Amino acid sequence: MAVLILASEPSDNIGMIGSMPGTSRTFREPTALLSLGFVLVVCASALLVPWLSPYMAGGLEEKRILEAPSWLHWMGTDGLGRDLLTRVCYGARVSMTVGLGTAIIALIIGTTYGLISGFKGGNLDNLMMRIVDIFYGLPDMLIFILLSLLLGRNIFGLLLALGLVSWVRFARIARGQVLQAKEFLFVEGARAMGASRRRIIWRHILPNILGPILVTLTFSIPSAILAESTLSFIGLGINDPYSTWGTSWGTLAQDGWRAMRTYPHVIFFPAGAIFLTILSFNTLGNALRDLLDVKGR
Amino acid sequence: MAAFLLKRFLHGIIVLWVVATLTFILLRLAPGGPFDRERRLPPEVMANIEAKFHLDESFFQQYLRYVAGMLRGDFGPSYKYLDRGVKEIIADSLPTSAILGGLAMAFALAISLPAGIIAAYYRDTVIDRFCMFFATLGISVPHFIIGALLIWVVALQFGWLQAGRWDQWSSAVLPTITLGAAPAAYLAALLRSTLIETLGEDFIRTARAKGVAERAVLLKHALRHSLIPLLTVIGPLTAALLTGSFVVEYVFAIPGMGRFFITAVTDRDYPLIMGVTLVYTVILVCANLLVDLLYGCVDPRIRTE
Numbered sequence: 191m192a193v194l195i196l197a198s199e200p201s202d203n204i205g206m207i208g209s210m211p212g213t214s215r216t217f218r219e220p221t222a223l224l225s226l227g228f229v230l231v232v233c234a235s236a237l238l239v240p241w242l243s244p245y246m247a248g249g250l251e252e253k254r255i256l257e258a259p260s261w262l263h264w265m266g267t268d269g270l271g272r273d274l275l276t277r278v279c280y281g282a283r284v285s286m287t288v289g290l291g292t293a294i295i296a297l298i299i300g301t302t303y304g305l306i307s308g309f310k311g312g313n314l315d316n317l318m319m320r321i322v323d324i325f326y327g328l329p330d331m332l333i334f335i336l337l338s339l340l341l342g343r344n345i346f347g348l349l350l351a352l353g354l355v356s357w358v359r360f361a362r363i364a365r366g367q368v369l370q371a372k373e374f375l376f377v378e379g380a381r382a383m384g385a386s387r388r389r390i391i392w393r394h395i396l397p398n399i400l401g402p403i404l405v406t407l408t409f410s411i412p413s414a415i416l417a418e419s420t421l422s423f424i425g426l427g428i429n430d431p432y433s434t435w436g437t438s439w440g441t442l443a444q445d446g447w448r449a450m451r452t453y454p455h456v457i458f459f460p461a462g463a464i465f466l467t468i469l470s471f472n473t474l475g476n477a478l479r480d481l482l483d484v485k486g487r
Numbered sequence: 488m489a490a491f492l493l494k495r496f497l498h499g500i501i502v503l504w505v506v507a508t509l510t511f512i513l514l515r516l517a518p519g520g521p522f523d524r525e526r527r528l529p530p531e532v533m534a535n536i537e538a539k540f541h542l543d544e545s546f547f548q549q550y551l552r553y554v555a556g557m558l559r560g561d562f563g564p565s566y567k568y569l570d571r572g573v574k575e576i577i578a579d580s581l582p583t584s585a586i587l588g589g590l591a592m593a594f595a596l597a598i599s600l601p602a603g604i605i606a607a608y609y610r611d612t613v614i615d616r617f618c619m620f621f622a623t624l625g626i627s628v629p630h631f632i633i634g635a636l637l638i639w640v641v642a643l644q645f646g647w648l649q650a651g652r653w654d655q656w657s658s659a660v661l662p663t664i665t666l667g668a669a670p671a672a673y674l675a676a677l678l679r680s681t682l683i684e685t686l687g688e689d690f691i692r693t694a695r696a697k698g699v700a701e702r703a704v705l706l707k708h709a710l711r712h713s714l715i716p717l718l719t720v721i722g723p724l725t726a727a728l729l730t731g732s733f734v735v736e737y738v739f740a741i742p743g744m745g746r747f748f749i750t751a752v753t754d755r756d757y758p759l760i761m762g763v764t765l766v767y768t769v770i771l772v773c774a775n776l777l778v779d780l781l782y783g784c785v786d787p788r789i790r791t792e
Contacts, residue, residue: 333506340513
C-alpha cells in the first residue's frame with residue numbers, strides 16, 4: 191500500500207504532471223541519460239547564449255521577418271526578424287530559473303514545515319496537517335494567478351507565488367518520512383546517548399529522508415515550468431518588458447500561436463523546448479525514484 | 488461513517504471560507520484597480536463609481552458585505568459587463584465548462600481503462616512499452632501545445648474540423664482530446680501499476696491455482712481490486728480538469744468559465760474573479776467529498792473507522 195500512496199500521491203494540482211506510477215520500468219538508463227543530457231544542454235545554452243549566439247537577444251533584422259529555418263537561423267526568425275534560436279536559449283533562463291527556484295523555495299518551506307510537524311507530533315502535528323489539508327483542497331492555479339497579481343508579474347514574483355503554492359507536497363512527504371525515521375533504532379540510540387534535538391534532526395533524520403525529497407524536487411521542477419509557460423501563454427505570466435532575463439518560452443509560443451496558420455515554425459520550436467524539457471525532468475524523476483528505491487518498501 | 492462525512496463536510500466549508508477570504512485579501516492588496524484608466528477620471532466621477540460599487544467603504548465593511556452576499560448566493564455586479572451580474576455570467580458559462588469537463592473525463596476513462604489493462608496484461612512487452620511511452624508523452628505535453636498541434640494538423644492542414652467554434656457537437660472533439668489527454672495518460676499508468684501490483688497478491692495466486700483463465704483473473708479478480716486506488720485520484724483529476732479548462736477554453740475560444748476568469752483577471756473585475764474562484768472551489772470540494780463517500784462504499788474497512 192505504501193507504494194500506492196507514494197505513486198498516486200496527487201502530484202500537484204497544476205496539471206497532472208509529476209511522478210507517474212509505474213513508468214519506471216519502461217524507461218531505463220538510456221532514456222534517463224538522454225534526458226540528463228538534454229537538461230544539461232538546455233542549462234548550458236541558457237548560461238552561454240551571449241557568447242554562443244552571433245545574434246543579440248533583441249537584434250532586429252527588418253529584412254528577415256518570419257523566415258523559415260535555415261543555416262543562418264536554425265530555428266528561423268520571428269515577427270520582428272529576431273533569431274528564434276537565440277530567443278529560445280534566453281527563454282531557457284526564465285524556465286530554468288522558475289523551475290529550479292520554485293522547487294527550492296517549496297523544498298525549504300515544505301521540508302521545514304514537515305520536519306517540525308513530524309518531529310514534534312501531538313496536537314501541533316494535528317493542527318499543522320489540518321492546514322496542509324486545507325491548502326491541498328485549494329484550486330492552486332487560481333490562487334497562483336491571484337498571488338502573482340499581488341507579487342508582481344515579474345520573474346521573482348512568479349517564483350515566490352509558485353513556491354508558496356507548491357510547498358504542500360514537500361510538507362506531506364517530509365512529515366511522512368520523519369514519522370518513519372523517528373522510529374529507527376539509531377535515532378533512539380542517539381537520543382539515549384543524550385544527543386540534542388538539533389543534532390538528531392540534522393545528523394540522523396535529515397540524511398535518511400533525503401531520497402523521497404530529492405525525487406519530489408525533481409518532479410516539482412517540470413510542474414513549475416509547465417505552470418509558468420502556461421500562464422505566459424494565456425497572457426497572465428511574466429510581463430516585464432525591461433527584463434534582461436529573456437522572454438519566457440510560453441510567451442514565445444504565444445507569439446507563434448498568433449501566426450501559426452502561415453508560420454508554424456515560430457510556435458514549433460518554443461513548444462518543442464517546453465515539451466522536451468518537461469519530458470526530460472519527468473523521465474529523470476522516474477529514474478531517480480528507481481535509483482533511490484523510493485518505494486517505501 | 489456519518490460522523491466522518493460530517494467532518495469532511497465541515498472541512499469543505501472551511502476550505503471555501505479560506506478561499507473566499509484569501510481571494511478577497513489578495514485582490515484588495517494587489518496594485519491597480521478595476522477603474523484605473525490611462526487617462527485619469529475626474530475625482531467626482533471616480534467617487535460616484537466607487538460609491539456605486541461600495542469601494543469607498545472600509546476594507547472590513549467590504550469583506551462583510553461580500554461574505555453576506557455569498558451566503559445569499561449573490562455574487563454581486565460585474566465591473567466589466569455592466570448589464571450582467573456575476574451570477575448570470577457564471578450561469579451562462581458554467582454549463583459550457585461542465586460539458587467540456589464531462590466529455591474530457593469520459594474520454595480519459597475510455598482511453599485509460601483499456602490501455603491500462605492491455606499494458607498490464609502484456610507487461611514488459613513491446614505493447615506495454617508502446618502504451619507507457621504514450622502515457623509519458625501525454626503527461627509531459629502542456630495543454631496549449633496539444634491544442635495548437637491538433638488545430639494545426641486537424642483543422643488547418645487537413646481541414647477535417649473547424650477550430651475556434653462552439654456551436655455543434657463536432658466542435659467539441661478537439662477540445663475534449665486536448666483536455667482529456669493528460670488525465671488519460673495518468674490514469675492508464677496508474678491502473679497499469681496497480682494491476683501489476685495486485686497480480687502479485689495471494690488471492691490472485693489462489694485464483695490461478697484454481698485454474699481460472701489468466702484473462703478472467705485479470706478482468707474479474709484483479710481489476711475490481713485495482714479500481715479502489717483509482718478513486719483516490721478523482722479529486723486531483725477534477726482539479727486538473729478545472730485548471731486545464733482555462734487553457735483549453737482560451738486556445739479553442741470556448742465561452743466557458745475559465746475564459747471569463749482570464750479576462751476578469753486582466754480587467755480586475757473583482758466580483759467575477761471571486762465568483763469564478765468560489766465556483767471552482769465548490770466543485771473541487773464536492774469532488775473530494777465524493778471520493779470520501781465512494782471510498783466508504785467500496786471499502787467496508789474505511790466505513791468502520
